[in-house]
Amino acid sequence: MTARTGRPTLAVVGATGAVGTVMLKILSQHADIWGEIRLIASPRSAGRKLTVRGEQVEVMALGEEALTGVDVAMFDVPDDIARRWAPVAAALGAVVVDNSGAFRMDPDVPLVVPEVNPHAARVRSRGIIASPNCTTLSMIVALGALHAEFGLRDLVVSSYQAVSGAGRAGIETLRAQMSLVAGTELGTNPGDLRRAVGDGTGPFPEPVALNVVPWAGSLREDGWSSEEMKVRDETRKILGLPELRVAVTCVRVPVITTHSATVHARFEGEVTVDRAREILATAPGVVLCDNPEAGEFPTPADVVGTDPTWVGRLRRALDDPTALELFVCGDNLRKGAALNTAQIAELVAGERGTA
Amino acid sequence: MTARTGRPTLAVVGATGAVGTVMLKILSQHADIWGEIRLIASPRSAGRKLTVRGEQVEVMALGEEALTGVDVAMFDVPDDIARRWAPVAAALGAVVVDNSGAFRMDPDVPLVVPEVNPHAARVRSRGIIASPNCTTLSMIVALGALHAEFGLRDLVVSSYQAVSGAGRAGIETLRAQMSLVAGTELGTNPGDLRRAVGDGTGPFPEPVALNVVPWAGSLREDGWSSEEMKVRDETRKILGLPELRVAVTCVRVPVITTHSATVHARFEGEVTVDRAREILATAPGVVLCDNPEAGEFPTPADVVGTDPTWVGRLRRALDDPTALELFVCGDNLRKGAALNTAQIAELVAGERGTA
Numbered sequence: 001m002t003a004r005t006g007r008p009t010l011a012v013v014g015a016t017g018a019v020g021t022v023m024l025k026i027l028s029q030h031a032d033i034w035g036e037i038r039l040i041a042s043p044r045s046a047g048r049k050l051t052v053r054g055e056q057v058e059v060m061a062l063g064e065e066a067l068t069g070v071d072v073a074m075f076d077v078p079d080d081i082a083r084r085w086a087p088v089a090a091a092l093g094a095v096v097v098d099n100s101g102a103f104r105m106d107p108d109v110p111l112v113v114p115e116v117n118p119h120a121a122r123v124r125s126r127g128i129i130a131s132p133n134c135t136t137l138s139m140i141v142a143l144g145a146l147h148a149e150f151g152l153r154d155l156v157v158s159s160y161q162a163v164s165g166a167g168r169a170g171i172e173t174l175r176a177q178m179s180l181v182a183g184t185e186l187g188t189n190p191g192d193l194r195r196a197v198g199d200g201t202g203p204f205p206e207p208v209a210l211n212v213v214p215w216a217g218s219l220r221e222d223g224w225s226s227e228e229m230k231v232r233d234e235t236r237k238i239l240g241l242p243e244l245r246v247a248v249t250c251v252r253v254p255v256i257t258t259h260s261a262t263v264h265a266r267f268e269g270e271v272t273v274d275r276a277r278e279i280l281a282t283a284p285g286v287v288l289c290d291n292p293e294a295g296e297f298p299t300p301a302d303v304v305g306t307d308p309t310w311v312g313r314l315r316r317a318l319d320d321p322t323a324l325e326l327f328v329c330g331d332n333l334r335k336g337a338a339l340n341t342a343q344i345a346e347l348v349a350g351e352r353g354t355a
Numbered sequence: 356m357t358a359r360t361g362r363p364t365l366a367v368v369g370a371t372g373a374v375g376t377v378m379l380k381i382l383s384q385h386a387d388i389w390g391e392i393r394l395i396a397s398p399r400s401a402g403r404k405l406t407v408r409g410e411q412v413e414v415m416a417l418g419e420e421a422l423t424g425v426d427v428a429m430f431d432v433p434d435d436i437a438r439r440w441a442p443v444a445a446a447l448g449a450v451v452v453d454n455s456g457a458f459r460m461d462p463d464v465p466l467v468v469p470e471v472n473p474h475a476a477r478v479r480s481r482g483i484i485a486s487p488n489c490t491t492l493s494m495i496v497a498l499g500a501l502h503a504e505f506g507l508r509d510l511v512v513s514s515y516q517a518v519s520g521a522g523r524a525g526i527e528t529l530r531a532q533m534s535l536v537a538g539t540e541l542g543t544n545p546g547d548l549r550r551a552v553g554d555g556t557g558p559f560p561e562p563v564a565l566n567v568v569p570w571a572g573s574l575r576e577d578g579w580s581s582e583e584m585k586v587r588d589e590t591r592k593i594l595g596l597p598e599l600r601v602a603v604t605c606v607r608v609p610v611i612t613t614h615s616a617t618v619h620a621r622f623e624g625e626v627t628v629d630r631a632r633e634i635l636a637t638a639p640g641v642v643l644c645d646n647p648e649a650g651e652f653p654t655p656a657d658v659v660g661t662d663p664t665w666v667g668r669l670r671r672a673l674d675d676p677t678a679l680e681l682f683v684c685g686d687n688l689r690k691g692a693a694l695n696t697a698q699i700a701e702l703v704a705g706e707r708g709t710a
Binding site for chain 1: 534579671
């Protein structure tokens, strides 16, 4: 432990959740730049022991005591908990990196994707930096690279969102439904899935096994879902394009982890697939996996557990030389949540190191 | 049987397939306008008995004998079989209604959706009428109604396609994979699904349980799939808009039956959601199911086994008053295949009745 003296203290707030679990895995895999790592969760989880960097660490209850003396605090907790405790951590001197929706659209809080807008992380008057929603993160690294070259004009996005975007409850709900339907004829007759699943829809409004559900989040104005509004608003903020036209439809699919999306992106002028390929092949954080002749395109089954944004099915629109079509996949628990949060925390720790 | 004298003779070619099975069900449910109904399939199925209109009918082997004396022949067979036998049936005097891809883009063959362009069925110099691809059919009835009022300018479509679009083999493949993954942790670690499924991917290039696969059909130019080209070309032909801009990405999802799609449709001028609702609520063959506040939107689990095109999640684009967003669902074996074919056959029989 003495070798860690002088290094910054990190707090992981929400250490026991689906994203928290991946955070601990990432902290054990990445270059170890941290001094103490404190694991913090709700009082009912306090005293549990979790493994990080190969060591057992006891979980502390979220409170002022646990947040005192922290240099960087990564939060992955519900919006209301973040809204209450992130400012407390910041007032106690920590830089907070928050993965909830509580602060993303706050004009005094930067919304950061290290591969796209790392500079934004330095301007944080509230001491809080926000990490985007997992659906935005499934595409934004690839889009940022294309935008830097071509200039984005408008976007049409359709998501294929994994159930772990709704946390452990989402995973457990799909697993239970899968066991119920396997080996049966369920899913073949109208309404039979819904009857069989009964109240077992968990965090989803409809059965998700053998089904797709065109809804994520809560209702906003004019029929839009909160998830769809997040993708639009966050994409505009990260790319610094407050007027960007963005049309999104979010759909839940029976996949455990890894969000996918189809993207129709129109740019300021004519684009070529060859140049787009060059950009994506060299963009940090992006893997181009696109050779349909050889059966190569990304799918969640290949992408789950990996860090980058995977891009395939790259085509120029047949009827519009300014538009590209893409299919993107990103692990919603890694880049979509824990990884991006950890990358921002490392960016902040790096500033301190060079200060 | 005597009561049927004078009524047209119908042949169902491909009676034993996934679509053929639904055709027999539809023929048993619809008003009985037919005289003899002949069931025709490959020689290896000849002699099997299938039930239609409550009667056992022996399957005949596809050949000139079986096609002689037929007034209307509905074909649901692979493209190469249709290419060979549809002209034979037509030469023997039948009007052929073909559900394969063999003739859809033939300029001398009309491509018909009875709710959208019934008039086109009368101009058939080859004696063949084509029924569109199931993915086109999942949205075209709703789009046709909106186009008639607003004038369509361009379309961006992303599909969520069921495995039965690939026939019985598609259904069996997903069922087998579902049994393999249920109760396991498969789908959580990179590549584990692919290893577990091994060669058991059936007609799909990747595992489809707990996954989504951005590919359907075969490779066409510049990275486009045949399925994507069909949606574009067929939509243009049915709507009589040869220059319509259409961008499509087709994705297979782990659903047994019922294709879904997100549609971003831009029109010639400003549109309102209120007027679009009125149009869709009264359009024949369309059900508007759109009240997210009450948890109402269509999903495949509700739509499977039903005839109409279901439309939900209707919104006007936030940044473009000329564009609408929709989520559509349609049973790919019914309206997407057997039902549309039967409706065209009934249209033709109706002409004869009034001739």
